[in-house]
Amino acid sequence: MVAHLLRLKLTLLRNGFKRSPWQLVGVILGALYAVGVLGMLLVGLVFLGSGEPDMARTAIILAGAAVFLGWALIPMVATGVDMTLDPARFVPFAIPMPQLLAGLALGGLIGIPGAVTLLASLGQAAAWWQHPAAMIAAVVCAPVAALTAVVLSRLTTSASTTLASSRRFKDLSGVIGIIPLMLLGPIIIGITEGLESSQDFLPALAETLAWTPLGSIWAAPGDIAVGQWGTAAARFGIGAAFLALIAWLWKLSLARALVTPPYNAVTRRGAGRLGWFSRFPATPTGAVAARALTYWFKDPRYGASLISIPLIPVVMAFAFAPAGDFGFMLWLGPIMAFLLSFAISADISYDNTAFALHVTSGVSGRADRAGRVIACAAFALPVTLVFAVAPFFFLGSWQLLPATLGLSLGVLLSGLGLSSVVSARYTYNVPLPGESPFKTPPGSAARMMIVQMLGMLVLVLIALPEAALALAAMVTGAPLFSWLALAVGLVLGTALLVIGVRAGGAWYDRRAPELLQAVAINR
């Protein structure tokens, strides 16, 4: 039965390749990357092993604990990271629990993350090339460590799916999950700075972690290397006991999950709350705008990009402010405009087959395009204005305000026009409605990157006039250039927006059925 489950996982993987060659390319690239990382890791470990054993021990414990944390937490946020062997699918089959558990756990080692974890923990042996006994211990500990990682991730997923069976929780966790990801850079900077200031911190942290389940299995070989056999045995015991404990907990939660299918508690609500639909004009354009705006707030896939708005200045501040350079704040407005205006370039892909309603209703291309632009502009315009103006309160000098405003609005308007054309012409696989915003469907990355990169390149080109004038204003400080940038940004941007909506609308009118068939492939 265990062999069956493993074969199933391999078959699913292979069939995925058959369906989309791009997925194969993606996996091969991922594997090459993983091999590269593993190689560097091994070299690093050998190098570590040539020095003091304490140093290697500290590094291995910290890295190992981080690996455990990653396996435990990432699947909780990114629901559906790898659910090819979703336990819920085995409910109808009477598979004995021990075999199901073993199959799922071993299945978790198939695939790049699992294989890398297993190989990296085996690679720990390389660090102990001066201590044969420790090497053997590392090889013994490696499977325990890798299994602990996989079982941890399974435990947290099955525990959180019971929690997450409510759609609201799923939506929320998807949106909130983006915060730590966005702030990863600043967090790492903060941690490394903190570490640089206190040299003893790391070894102390490692020493503490070594007595917790997170670090003990990683610490055992190191203990042997320094000759503390008793401690090593105790730590191995802690690690093994932890694996047994989480496996038992996983079994409990899985057994519970298998007999309690997810239930969605829904409060019934009567009529009378039309939301944005009662605030926008009762025209097709107004209706599309109201629908799109509702989605910006209700659909986690849009929500994830909304919530990243306030985080961007934080990230930029961490990148530039330490150098004492606050000039970056001038670019907040244009960058915001750039990102927001491009956010609707995949709008029809996000609709997926719900777009059929637009096709069967005979919505005109112009109404569809204009509605989506209005919805995006409804918050993109104020946000851009705030980010363009606010920095000047900090900087004190208001001379460049017209230039920044002109560049921001120019980019926003022309970007919206460009997005109107792009989304009527190109579709690509995006996370499906109701899925986690993190889930990238197989084979989508390459096409998406190409369309997005080209689109952004075009956006830079068409915003070049106001950008050149704004730059001239910054360099020369002449108010004339500043005001010219504002005028050109507004006029050129508006013209490009109108052209974009019309061209995109015409394209849409010709190709709406083809667009529908294109998004229908991704479901």
Next chain:
Amino acid sequence: MPDAARRGDARTAVGLTGTIGGAGPHRPQPAAPALALRGLAKRFGGKIAVNGINLDVPAGSFYGLVGPNGAGKTTTLSMATGMLRPDYGQVWVHGTDVWAQPLAAKQLMGVLPDGVRLFDRLTGEQLVTYAGLLRGMDRATVASRVADLLRALDLAGDAGTLVVDYSAGMTKKIALASALIHAPRLLVLDEPFEAVDPVSAANIRDILHDYVASGGTVIVSSHVMDLVQRMCDHVAVIAQGNVLAAGTVDEVRDGASLEDRFVQLVGGRGRSEGLSWLRTS
């Protein structure tokens, strides 16, 4: 029997024949049928999904489209409603060419597609309102019709619930409401009764019968023969992309039950020894 009476009314409509392939395309007569297909064909890769279908759906009829799984029903209806561009052939709705004047033709049609998503982050009420406003209707009319539809389809209590939280049957009903909101002259419903409970299905049938009695035309696809025989006055049998038979239900079933006639036309009933190991005793 009220059903029979309704059927009688509708049979006064224009003559109707579905022919298999071959017949040269010609423009429909001025007394245009509600839906006319001529030489409609679609190929997906190497597989011919629809093989040159000709079909007239008379105005005022309750038309059933039956066929085994994969017969090309959904493909045909997608091409008839402007969702999938045909490789060959033409479609007219009340004399308006769907692929030459799509906007005008779509105003005449209400469509319930099968297997597509809805804008399910809207509430039921918002979704139907959206469908109405997309059709360019004014706010007051939309509001009163939405209230009527939600009540008639027994969804008033869940009007403010997000469609994503609806059950399968409720989702089907809210999609039907979205197709009805602009009072179309032709209703094209792909599998409208799937997952719908018997009480709601009976209510929907009543609504559709009233609609047909008042001059509207309904096309439903289904593989529930019994339902089609009771509900529809006309039927076309489609298999492997061809029309095998078309006409009034009585003509097509020719004395037998529609189900028997269907099996006879389509074939494929297994007469083998069956699954002997499946017997429990």
